[in-house]
Amino acid sequence: MTGGCGNKKKVMKKTLFLFALIVLATIKIFAQNEPKLMLPIGHTFYVVSVQFSPDGKKVVTGSWDKTARIWDAKNGILLHTLEGHTDWVGLAVFSHDGSRIITASNDHLAKIWDASSGKLLHTLKGHTDWVNSIDFSPDDSLIVTTSSDHTARIWDASSGKLLHTLEGHTDDVESVIFSPDGRWILTSGKYDKTPKIWDIFNGKPLLKLEGHNGFVQSTVYSIDGSRIVTASWDNTARIWDAATGRLLHTLEGHYSWINSAVFSPNGSQIVTASLDNTAIIWDAESGTLLHTLKGHNSSVITAQFSLDGKRIVTTSEDNTAKIWDAETGKLLHTLKGHTSSVITAQFSPDDRKIVTASDDYTAKVWDATSGKLLHTLEGHTFVISSAIFSTNCSRILTASYDGTAKIWDASTGKLLHNLEGHNDFIISALYSPDSNLIVTISGDNTARMSRGRLLRHVSP
Numbered sequence: 001m002t003g004g005c006g007n008k009k010k011v012m013k014k015t016l017f018l019f020a021l022i023v024l025a026t027i028k029i030f031a032q033n034e035p036k037l038m039l040p041i042g043h044t045f046y047v048v049s050v051q052f053s054p055d056g057k058k059v060v061t062g063s064w065d066k067t068a069r070i071w072d073a074k075n076g077i078l079l080h081t082l083e084g085h086t087d088w089v090g091l092a093v094f095s096h097d098g099s100r101i102i103t104a105s106n107d108h109l110a111k112i113w114d115a116s117s118g119k120l121l122h123t124l125k126g127h128t129d130w131v132n133s134i135d136f137s138p139d140d141s142l143i144v145t146t147s148s149d150h151t152a153r154i155w156d157a158s159s160g161k162l163l164h165t166l167e168g169h170t171d172d173v174e175s176v177i178f179s180p181d182g183r184w185i186l187t188s189g190k191y192d193k194t195p196k197i198w199d200i201f202n203g204k205p206l207l208k209l210e211g212h213n214g215f216v217q218s219t220v221y222s223i224d225g226s227r228i229v230t231a232s233w234d235n236t237a238r239i240w241d242a243a244t245g246r247l248l249h250t251l252e253g254h255y256s257w258i259n260s261a262v263f264s265p266n267g268s269q270i271v272t273a274s275l276d277n278t279a280i281i282w283d284a285e286s287g288t289l290l291h292t293l294k295g296h297n298s299s300v301i302t303a304q305f306s307l308d309g310k311r312i313v314t315t316s317e318d319n320t321a322k323i324w325d326a327e328t329g330k331l332l333h334t335l336k337g338h339t340s341s342v343i344t345a346q347f348s349p350d351d352r353k354i355v356t357a358s359d360d361y362t363a364k365v366w367d368a369t370s371g372k373l374l375h376t377l378e379g380h381t382f383v384i385s386s387a388i389f390s391t392n393c394s395r396i397l398t399a400s401y402d403g404t405a406k407i408w409d410a411s412t413g414k415l416l417h418n419l420e421g422h423n424d425f426i427i428s429a430l431y432s433p434d435s436n437l438i439v440t441i442s443g444d445n446t447a448r449m450s451r452g453r454l455l456r457h458v459s460p
Helices: 004-025
Strands: 038-042 047-052 059-065 070-073 078-082 089-094 100-105 110-114 122-123 133-137 142-147 151-156 163-168 175-180 186-187 196-199 206-209 216-221 225-234 236-241 247-252 256-263 269-274 280-284 289-293 300-305 309-317 319-324 330-334 342-347 351-358 363-367 373-375 384-389 395-400 405-409 415-419 426-431 438-442 446-450
Touching: 004 163, 004 405, 047 089, 047 438, 047 446, 059 196, 059 446, 070 100, 070 395, 078 110, 089 133, 089 247, 110 236, 133 175, 142 175, 151 186, 163 236, 175 216, 186 216, 206 384, 236 256, 236 269, 256 300, 280 309, 289 319, 309 342, 309 395, 319 351, 330 363, 342 384, 351 415, 363 395, 373 405, 405 438, 415 446
Parallel strands: none
Antiparallel strands: 038 446, 047 059, 059 070, 059 089, 070 078, 089 100, 100 110, 110 122, 133 142, 142 151, 151 163, 175 186, 186 196, 196 206, 216 225, 225 236, 225 256, 236 247, 256 269, 269 280, 269 300, 280 289, 300 309, 309 319, 319 330, 342 351, 351 363, 363 373, 384 395, 395 405, 405 415, 426 438, 438 446
16 A cells, blocks of 8 residues: 555645636536437546547446446447446556456556446555556557556456566556567656566566656657657656667656647657747657747747658647647748637548637638638637547537537538537547547536437437
8 A cells, every 4th residue: 555645645635636627517518409319328537538439339438436337439428337346447448459448546456347238357455555547568468457556456357366566666556558569568657757668478567767857747658669758857758678678768858847748640850849939840760859849939849740750849838829840840831820729629531621729719721831821710608628530521529618529521611510418528528440430528527429419319
């Protein structure tokens, strides 16, 4: 068990998270009349996790009401309620083949369920504090869990047997990533500042990525799994050899905390975003600073490559986004028009457009080549939490703390559907794999599924 200080920190985290949600809930923005396209599906406390099955036929939700629920994605019918946890269910995740679901809870347990029958298959006992993250191995044979008890654990996914306890972290283990080939596990907790790589076969620590002296904000594998980049509040990012753990390069050049570091799609470059008002492009092989992207007048929140890797879009608290040439670092376009911080930006799957979302309650669509403003998506009455393209690039889905989600025509900017029915802030909205269905989760304790017509109305 964690000691007194650890318990205080845990209570503080739980209290602050609950307080933040309660503050948002007090806004009391209610849905308008005649709910359209929406199917309410009810929990009795906040829904904090949602995922479509790989084939898009089911949805699983996890809730602070201590349950997870499986739903038919076609008609919204509740298929199974997964009961047995005695505290919040923070995560519910499908296996890659869609046959099983694993849930993680603050009751120190994870549970494996049959996705077809809802039957409890195994309870994974061993952690002595909250289970923070869970994942299946790429072949679905193993499960790894991480916990605030400073450990991660590897389990046999078929039998639920504990195979290995991964000990060595000195604080909460908050995230886990399998290497692309499934041979190694990368665990990280921002507070102990030292990501670790483990052998999945014997559970032994292979490598410690030691060197940061500030919180580690992100940890990412390259596409081929050969390298890892970490970003830290010590103002540096670091590139590591994933096979040996050897520090290859320390990326120094920022003068304040680094929010993120990501590889380009082909793995040749890295871009970092920082509170020092800049982003920096680095050579991923040599660690050389290639270009400092200067021009923002406030913190850079995000920096993302286009899917072809030729451009970068940055967002900032200075109310703008900017498009940069990834090879030369040249500023191509400044996307002006928002009147508050731009919190997200996403290229369309064909790289032809960009959608930005802002604290000014609007989203905007831009031509990614010319930087021209194409459409302003107006209609939300509070902060937009996300804006994403459908897989075929034809639609944009926005979600807002005003309790609504909206579907827009990406070509005309016309509002197609107003997804009403929630009576509290929307936490998340996502498309199904084929983009034909949408699921939203809200602070009103419900998730709702929608498509181009009203599916079914079920009282919570």
